[in-house]
Amino acid sequence: MKAHEASCHCGKLSLTYTGEITKTSVCHCFECQKRTGSVFGVQTRLEALKTQIKGEAKIFKRTGDGGSEISFHFCPHCGSTLYWTADWAPGAVIATIGAFCDPSLPAPVMQVYGNRKHHWVMMPESAVEYFD
Numbered sequence: 001m002k003a004h005e006a007s008c009h010c011g012k013l014s015l016t017y018t019g020e021i022t023k024t025s026v027c028h029c030f031e032c033q034k035r036t037g038s039v040f041g042v043q044t045r046l047e048a049l050k051t052q053i054k055g056e057a058k059i060f061k062r063t064g065d066g067g068s069e070i071s072f073h074f075c076p077h078c079g080s081t082l083y084w085t086a087d088w089a090p091g092a093v094i095a096t097i098g099a100f101c102d103p104s105l106p107a108p109v110m111q112v113y114g115n116r117k118h119h120w121v122m123m124p125e126s127a128v129e130y131f132d
């Protein structure tokens with residue numbers, strides 16, 4: 001199996017994943033819109049044990065609507081968020097899909113915060129709405 005490589009905008013913070021990326025999801029929430037500068041975030045859940053992180057990261061913590069804490073790890077040089085960890089995902093690293101520069105990665109199977117989706121955004125049929 002080939003390793004998946006992802007990195008921040010400047011390349012100083014990177015990760016290598018030796019597992020398989022089988023699922024991705026989309027989040028339309030306003031926090032993801034602000035974090036990415038785009039109108040939704042796309043991410044995948046990786047097994048922490050198969051993820052190797054290289055470089056220095058700063059952490060921005062925020063509390064999600066469900067009350068749990070999420071720690072966003074971003075590059076202090078260029079500001080890109082590469083991954084995050086959360087109470088509700090023990091043993092996992094959640095990585096931003098764009099950082100992989102790999103258009104062959106799977107289409108989203110889930111979307112959340114559909115009530116904040118921009119009206120022109122079309123999602124693939126595979127992206128089942130999880131909650132509003």
Ligand SMILES: [Zn+2]
Pocket residue numbers: 008009010011012013075076077078079080
């Ligand atoms: Zn960077």
Ligand SMILES: [Zn+2]
Pocket residue numbers: 027028029030031032033041113
């Ligand atoms: Zn979000």
